[in-house]
Amino acid sequence: MKIDPKSRADLSAQIAKAIRDAIISGEMIVDERLPSEAELADQFEVSRPTVREALKRLAAQNLIRTQRGATGGAFVRRLRYQDAYAQHITTSTLLLSMNAVDFETACEARYALERACAPLSAQRRTPDQLATMRAEIHRQGQPGLSDEVFCDSDVAFHRALVDGADNPVLSYQLAGAVEAMQPLMNMITFTARSREEIIALHTRIADAIEAGDAGAADAALAELTAYTLTLGQQAMAARDAARHGTDAT
Amino acid sequence: MKIDPKSRADLSAQIAKAIRDAIISGEMIVDERLPSEAELADQFEVSRPTVREALKRLAAQNLIRTQRGATGGAFVRRLRYQDAYAQHITTSTLLLSMNAVDFETACEARYALERACAPLSAQRRTPDQLATMRAEIHRQGQPGLSDEVFCDSDVAFHRALVDGADNPVLSYQLAGAVEAMQPLMNMITFTARSREEIIALHTRIADAIEAGDAGAADAALAELTAYTLTLGQQAMAARDAARHGTDAT
DNA sequence: AAACAATAAATGTCTGACAAATGAAAATCG
DNA sequence: CGATTTTCATTTGTCAGACATTTATTGTTT
Known part of the structure; x- marks a missing residue:
């Protein structure tokens, strides 16, 4: 030294x-x-x-x-997963916000990583984790939920899915991607229609995980990816339109 | 403030x-x-x-x-991908070494994440990235290569594969998993036989990526996962045997 | 006008000191 | 003798003031 x-x-x-x-x-x-x-x-x-x-x-x-x-x-100090999570999330969030990572890129990365977990989760998820997923789906169906709370529940649902893979290294890596996406996700306004759609996909995912059907889980996640991308693009378009409108006045 | x-x-x-x-x-x-x-x-x-x-x-x-x-x-300071990489790798390495993450867990996480990239890489890889993969495969076949250099080349190969997905967020997340595995990978002694096997799998992966065949790439990666796990288990067994031998004397 | 020197502002480092926390040893009391 | 309290030494946390170093600006001189 x-x-x-x-x-x-x-x-x-x-x-x-x-x-x-x-x-x-x-x-x-x-x-x-x-x-x-x-x-x-x-x-x-x-x-x-x-x-x-x-x-x-x-x-x-x-x-x-x-x-x-x-x-x-x-x-x-023994570096604990919890500390590493927090650090990783902070860094990922900053990276996304400071480098103007677009919604498509972040979204693609997030779901690509989640799909890597799904087959493992289908095999190993505990009843507890499955119950968490079901509970979050139920919560997402509650009327009068703010967009922010809906997003939080979405994160919790996907967190349970990832944790179901029973691989702390995967959970650690995923935490950064999923949580760092939240500021971007929060720009989306979820209509009643889009919430229904998302809840339906979540239900399909949970069903597949419960049945141990990796293929079905992957298919549902693929659809969720595509749908989220569409929502994101709509939100971006709406935001840009609003901004240009403000500039013109 | x-x-x-x-x-x-x-x-x-x-x-x-x-x-x-x-x-x-x-x-x-x-x-x-x-x-x-x-x-x-x-x-x-x-x-x-x-x-x-x-x-x-x-x-x-x-x-x-x-x-x-x-x-x-x-x-x-604008947080750059390069800085975030370095930070992420340091944290991941420490996390693995301090929490005694076993080879299986780290290996599973690494290849699960890589398999998430493969389909994207099959679509988007540049000729440059493909050339890098081919060059590293060739390097891995050179006689008289030390285990450490072989491992470095392995990392470079997989790095090119991941970068081929053309998604900086994915590259960032993967860097931690791949590089942090290196200390564990370095415990493996690669025989001529096992190197041949790995090079053959790398070639299959590169071929699949070149052909844009996501399914073939995924299959080859799955085999590589299984084979690496076997090698790791052998190395662990050998190490444990040596340690017990030393304790007995 | 150009080259050079003085200047000012900011970080980098040092010295010395005191405050606060905390475990261990010593002293005291039943 | 044993238990409790007190004292104390050690270590980090903070402060004040000072000087060194770096660097852009400004003024001066040729």
């Missing part, structure tokens, strides 16, 4: 990198305590604030946790 | 959150300059080092970049 003393640029970044590499390489194991800030400052021959900036960088990546007090210090 | 002055705990984390929320919500746009550190310190009523720690947290997430000099400062 050494840094190059010649290049005195971005010291805190260098120190963060040195420690991060030590963690990633397995040189430091989970729950191991790092040297105290004062010791690190001595080791790297920098001041304590510089060390602290480096540690904050690592804390931002959930690589370490700090604890005050006598036996406190910085500890290598 | 305010913080709760009552809770004086984890000030730098609170400030980082406040600024991050402002960026995510779109309140601050790309390339907009943040107030100077001194001004932020005034605004939040904390000292400059505390503000700096908060900024370092954001810099670690690639949310801002800093620039020294007269017109310098901290600027909202």
Whole structure:
């Protein structure tokens, strides 16, 4: 765990990198305590604030946790799925919004990934997960639901579908795609007619998953993809028309 | 952009959150300059080092970049696919290594996701991407290749396959799964026999992609999944046997 | 007009200090 | 002797002020 003393640029970044590499390489194991800030400052021959900036960088990546007090210090943190989810979703959301990813691209990616999960989910889903899917479908049929709540329920439904594959790595990867889509999905106004259509497709998916019929689930998901794309294009067209109308006045 | 002055705990984390929320919500746009550190310190009523720690947290997430000099400062950074890739790969790798994800789970996730890309890639791949796949297959056939180089080439091959889908969101999601698998794949020793088998499957995949035959590509990928799983299980068994042998002595 | 030097603004770093939390050891009391 | 309380040392969290470094601008000189 050494840094190059010649290049005195971005010291805190260098120190963060040195420690991060030590963690990633397995040189430091989970729950191991790092040297105290004062010791690190001595080791790297920098001041304590510089060390602290480096540690904050690592804390931002959930690589370490700090604890005050006598036996406190910085500890290598076990990266939990939950933390990784959150991080992944934040990054995905930003990526989509900052790079003006169009609805078609995001939608295609999302459903392509979901269709990868469907066959596994048809085999392995627990009764609980199936019940969640049914419950969300029922919720989506409630009258007077706001578009936002409808979207939330949609995410929950698909989340249960993905989790049914019983593969945490898949769930982790999918979480980013599905949740990051939400801001885009929220631009759609769901009419009573389109909700009916979506609920019907959801029901077909749930039925297929219950029957263990991977082919039927895939077919229903394909239709849902096409239908969502249509809705998205309509929403985009409506938004553009409204914008141009505003510009003209 | 305010913080709760009552809770004086984890000030730098609170400030980082406040600024991050402002960026995510779109309140601050790309390339907009943040107030100077001194001004932020005034605004939040904390000292400059505390503000700096908060900024370092954001810099670690690639949310801002800093620039020294007269017109310098901290600027909202456009999150680029490349940066997001790197971040995603780091997180995925750590997640796999720290949570003892078994080979089967990671392998299943990886190929499930790849199979989601294959149909799109069969439709859209550029001649360039196809050429890359062919070149990597040729490289994999070179004699005297180390296991590590063979693995690198394998990743490059699959990367070309994924990029052929021409969907940056898919590429981004897949990068994490494929690259994070590498440490696990590196535990496999590839015999001449197994390399032949893999190259034959890669060739079948490339042929299918060239012909635009999604079904054939999917079938070949399914076989590759099964074969890789077998190799992985053999490697795990060999490793466990060696470990027990060492323990006994 | 062009080249060069002074300037100002901003980040990067350092020193030294105090506050707050926290576990461990020491002291005290029943 | 045992249990409880107190004290204390260690470590992170924060602050204040200072100086170094980088860099665009501005003014000066040739």
